[in-house]
Amino acid sequence: MEPLPVAIVCVLIATTIGITAYAKRRNVDTGDHYVAGRRLSAWQNGLALAGDQISAASFLGITGAVALTGMTGFLLGIGLSTAFLLIVLLVAEPLRNLGRFTLADAVATRFDGRGLRGAIAVTTLVISTVFMVVQFVGSGLVASALLHIDFAVAVVILGGLMTLYTVVGGMVGATYIQIFKTSLLLVMVLTLFVVVISRTGWNPLGPMKEAAAQMGDDVMRVDRSDSTVSWNFISLNMGLVLGMMGMPHIMVRFLTVRDGRAARSSAQGAMWIFAVFFLLLPIFGFAAANEVGRDAITAANPAGNSAATALAQAVGGDVLFALVAGVVIATVLAVLAGLAIAASGAAAHDLYTNVLKRGEVDERRQLQVSRLAGVGIAVVAIVLALGAKDLNVAFLANVAFSIAAATTMPVVVLSIYWKGFNRIGATWGIVGGLTLSLVLVVLGPDVMGKGDAIWPLSIPAIVTIPFAFALCWLGSRVARGNPDAQGMPWEEFSARAFPSRTRGDGDRFSRDGVAAATPERTTSSP
Amino acid sequence: MDHSVRARKRVALFGALATIVLFFVFPVLAVATPALDGVTGGIGVVYLIGIVEIVGATLAAVVYCRWADRAERG
Numbered sequence: 377m378e379p380l381p382v383a384i385v386c387v388l389i390a391t392t393i394g395i396t397a398y399a400k401r402r403n404v405d406t407g408d409h410y411v412a413g414r415r416l417s418a419w420q421n422g423l424a425l426a427g428d429q430i431s432a433a434s435f436l437g438i439t440g441a442v443a444l445t446g447m448t449g450f451l452l453g454i455g456l457s458t459a460f461l462l463i464v465l466l467v468a469e470p471l472r473n474l475g476r477f478t479l480a481d482a483v484a485t486r487f488d489g490r491g492l493r494g495a496i497a498v499t500t501l502v503i504s505t506v507f508m509v510v511q512f513v514g515s516g517l518v519a520s521a522l523l524h525i526d527f528a529v530a531v532v533i534l535g536g537l538m539t540l541y542t543v544v545g546g547m548v549g550a551t552y553i554q555i556f557k558t559s560l561l562l563v564m565v566l567t568l569f570v571v572v573i574s575r576t577g578w579n580p581l582g583p584m585k586e587a588a589a590q591m592g593d594d595v596m597r598v599d600r601s602d603s604t605v606s607w608n609f610i611s612l613n614m615g616l617v618l619g620m621m622g623m624p625h626i627m628v629r630f631l632t633v634r635d636g637r638a639a640r641s642s643a644q645g646a647m648w649i650f651a652v653f654f655l656l657l658p659i660f661g662f663a664a665a666n667e668v669g670r671d672a673i674t675a676a677n678p679a680g681n682s683a684a685t686a687l688a689q690a691v692g693g694d695v696l697f698a699l700v701a702g703v704v705i706a707t708v709l710a711v712l713a714g715l716a717i718a719a720s721g722a723a724a725h726d727l728y729t730n731v732l733k734r735g736e737v738d739e740r741r742q743l744q745v746s747r748l749a750g751v752g753i754a755v756v757a758i759v760l761a762l763g764a765k766d767l768n769v770a771f772l773a774n775v776a777f778s779i780a781a782a783t784t785m786p787v788v789v790l791s792i793y794w795k796g797f798n799r800i801g802a803t804w805g806i807v808g809g810l811t812l813s814l815v816l817v818v819l820g821p822d823v824m825g826k827g828d829a830i831w832p833l834s835i836p837a838i839v840t841i842p843f844a845f846a847l848c849w850l851g852s853r854v855a856r857g858n859p860d861a862q863g864m865p866w867e868e869f870s871a872r873a874f875p876s877r878t879r880g881d882g883d884r885f886s887r888d889g890v891a892a893a894t895p896e897r898t899t900s901s902p
Numbered sequence: 903m904d905h906s907v908r909a910r911k912r913v914a915l916f917g918a919l920a921t922i923v924l925f926f927v928f929p930v931l932a933v934a935t936p937a938l939d940g941v942t943g944g945i946g947v948v949y950l951i952g953i954v955e956i957v958g959a960t961l962a963a964v965v966y967c968r969w970a971d972r973a974e975r976g
Contacts, residue, residue, distance in 0.1 A: 447948045451929060454952050457959035458925040464963045465914045465921065469970070585944030596946030597939045598932045606933035613929045617922070640970055644963045651956045658949060793915060867904075874907045876974060 381522045381698035388560075388706045389537065392553050396541050399549030406739050409546035409746060410477035410721045411631040416551060418638040422645025424551045424714075425629050427558035429456060429646065430653045431711045435561075435704060436514045437773065438654075439687070440680025442661020443673050446587070446595030448609075450658045452774070455613045457647055457654070459620035464643045467621050469636035470792045470873035477631065478721045479624045479784060480730075485872065486791050487799035487863040490731045495806045497726035499783045500624040502810065504719035505757050506776040507625070508712060512761035513772070515708035517681050522701040528762055534705070535758040538712040542720065542750040547632060550713035557703070557710040562649065564703045569656055571692050572663045583663035590666060608833045615778030615837030622785030623777065625711075625718035636875070663687055678766055716750045723749035767822070774835050775817055782809035782840035786848050792873055794852075798861040801852030809844030816840065910973055917966060921959070928955055 407413050416424075434453055441449025475482035480496040512531050519530035541549055569580075576582025587595050600606055620626060630639045664673060664687040676682040685704070689697035724746035729737045737745075764772065783806045790797040790805075816836035821829035833839075855861040863869070931937045932948055940947040 447946045450949060450952060451932065454929065454955060455925065457956040458921060461921050461959040461963050461966075462918050464966055465917045581945055584946070584949070588941065588944040588946075593941040593944075593946075596941045596944070596948070598948055600933060600936075609933045610926075610929055613926070617925060637971060637974065640967045644960075644967050647960045647963050651960050655953060655956060658952075793911060870907050870911075871904065874910050876904065876906050 378524075378694065378698070380694055381701060384698045384702040385519075385522065385705060388702050389709075391556065392537075392541065392706060392709060395552045395556060396545040396549040399545035399552050402548045403544070403546040406477065406725070406742055406746075408548055409743060410717065410725065411628065412547040412551050414632060415634065416632045416638075416642075418633060418641035419645060420551065420555060421629055421633045421638065421642035423558045423649070424554040424632075425626065425642055425646035426649035426653075427554035427561070427707070427710055428626055428629065428714055429650050430558065430561055431511060431514075431707060431773075434654070434657070434773075435565075435707070436518070436681045436684050437679075437771070438657045439660045439664060440673065440677070440683040442658050443664040443668075443683040444670055444680045445599065446591075446662075447597060447658070448599045448605075449661060451598060451609050451613070453654045453657060455617040456620075457651055459617045460643055460647045460650075462617065463621055463626075464640055464647075466789060467627070467792065468630050468639040468643050471627055471630045471788070472633060472636050472639040473873055473875060474792075475627075475631045477628075477725050478718070479622075479627045479788065480722065480726045481631075482627075483787055483791050483802065484730075485864065486869050487802055487861075489799050489803075490734070492799055492803045492806070493726050494731045495803055495810075496784060496787070497722040497731065499779070499806055499810050500722035500726075501719055501753070502814070503622075503776050503780050503784070504624055504715050504722070505753065505760065506779065507623075507773060508715050508719075508753070508757035509761045509764055510772045510776065511708045511712050511715070512757060513764050513767065514681060515705050515712075516761065516765070517677060518685055518701045518704045518708075521676075521682060521685060522698065522705070527765055531758055531761050534709065534712070535754045537709055538716055539751055539754045541709065541713040542716040542754075543747045545713070547628075547714075547717050550710065550717055551632065553706075553713060554710040557706045558649065560703050561707055562653075564700055565653060565656060568660065568688060568692070568696065568700060571696060572659065572687070575667075575691060576663075580659070583659050583666055586666050587662040595662070595665075604832050607838065608835055611833050611838035612774050612778070612835040614841060615774055615781045615835050618785055618841060619777035619779070619781030619837065622780035622783060622788060624722065624780075624784065625715045627784075627788070628718045628721065629714070660684060660687060663691070667691055679771075716753060719753045720746045720750035723753065771822065771834060775822075778817075778835045778837040778840065779810065779813045781837050782813050782844040786841070786844045790845075790848055795866045796852055796856065797848065798852045798855050798858070799863055800855035800858065800861045801848045801850070804851030805844045805848035808847040809840055812836070812843055813840045906973060910970065913966075913969070913973075917962075921962070925955065925959075928952075 438453045474485040480493045516531040520527045664683040667690040668686045673683045688700035787802045819831040
């Protein structure tokens with residue numbers, strides 16, 4: 377092992393453990409554990425949200441994809457800003473006002489029912505596990521390259537650290553670590569950018585021009601030689617842009633802030649950060665192709681996941697390589713902690729407390745189950761990651777977005793905006809969307825192989841999203857005469873989702889969250 | 903339903919619809935037509951449009967947040 381990389385990684389890990397120990401004092405009850413006591417400010421949550429997006433999947437996956445495929449890889453990350461604009465417009469504020477600990481809580485405010493809550497919880501677990509696998513693969517590759525240890529050993533160590541952060545620090549710790557990591561990652565990315573452009577005459581777009589000069593203008597164009605690839609990109613972007621509104625670990629972040637205004641502002645703040653980040657990734661990708669070479673990148677990892685760290689080594693030597701790799705590992709740990717909390721919340725709060733025990737669980741027991749669930753989910757994700765080493769992590773991340781787009785997203789959006797929606801429609805939509813998504817991913821080329829695939833697209837969102845919406849509509853039509861399925865009166869629900877200070881709602885929501893939302897709120901309306 | 907809630911929902915839904923339509927024009931044009939195949943000074947038009955999309959979405963979020971803050975205050 378080289379002493380410098382080991383020292384940098386040890387310092388970063390020690391810092392995150394210190395942050396976790398500090399957060400432990402504030403991680404007292406279930407509210408602290410799941411949603412950081414709903415005390416976070418807009419800037420704190422904005423940094424944490426940005427950190428969730430500028431993850432190993434995007435940094436390693438998109439840089440690698442651009443290095444190997446040119447501008448075609450850039451399209452992997454193009455939809456993120458649009459996805460967050462949709463979050464700001466449609467769900468940030470209502471989720472803050474409706475939810476308590478989990479995504480299912482927000483929907484359950486309108487439709488109470490154990491079947492629906494259980495379906496949302498299972499979907500949350502599936503999405504979170506897939507996304508965890510992505511992060512484990514990315515970080516395992518970097519850690520094994522950096523520390524010269526086996527991939528499996530690296531994944532197990534990272535899994536252990538993630539579990540420690542989750543169990544001890546809860547959402548408070550995960551958020552502090554995420555803020556630390558986002559700041560670190562931004563400094564690292566800007567440092568890498570400065571070093572890269574110092575080699576191209578200080579022209580920020582120099583690596584692109586150099587790539588076009590070396591490899592021809594075709595690297596600046598999107599590859600349209602295969603129509604299946606084209607359809608896949610459209611499907612992938614549908615999944616990313618719409619699926620973000622259903623990603624449990626992102627949506628839970630909106631439950632951690634003080635009020636609806638902070639929820640909106642935090643999403644907007646995060647957008648500025650990852651706008652900078654995602655515009656720099658193609659520059660890094662082309663710089664990697666120029667400085668490292670496509671053959672060397674492919675030889676290190678067929679999916680291109682090593683391009684970013686190889687670029688750091690090529691332009692900045694061992695010091696920059698160690699810094700970049702160390703920060704990537706810290707990045708992954710922070711994202712993993714947030715994912716584990718969202719997943720363990722679904723298992724402990726939704727499945728165990730509300731579905732199995734019908735709410736008859738004391739707070740201490742719920743915390744115990746949540747921590748046990750966090751360990752269990754980590755073990756499952758680690759085992760799956762060991763078999764997914766050679767998959768492009770950006771692709772795999774998009775599978776998670778695609779599943780969210782066809783399950784939790786339609787249910788959350790229709791719950792907030794469609795009066796005619798009901799519990800049966802929500803249940804049909806989420807169960808049908810999840811089933812079709814999983815079936816099509818399994819029948820697709822990334823699981824069955826290109827030659828044997830029954831379904832041609834890697835990302836099935838183009839079919840599964842309309843299917844899920846159609847099921848939501850159909851179920852709602854079928855059950856429109858069933859009074860039990862209609863849930864909370866529409867006027868009352870809307871007033872909770874969009875409180876107005878002129879009605880006297882805002883301050884009470886700000887202080888107490890959804891727990892304070894009582895029926896008399898609507899009676900105070902003019 | 904309260905008038906202010908109705909107005910906020912209307913703006914959110916129309917804004918979201920416009921966002922989705924405007925966004926998807928980009929990947930569809932990029933992967934299905936040669937419209938964005940141009941290269942200017944070694945830089946792909948796809949990247950330049952990507953900058954516009956990313957910065958435009960961020961500015962739209964700023965505008966909406968300011969409007970929503972005002973609407974919330976009444």
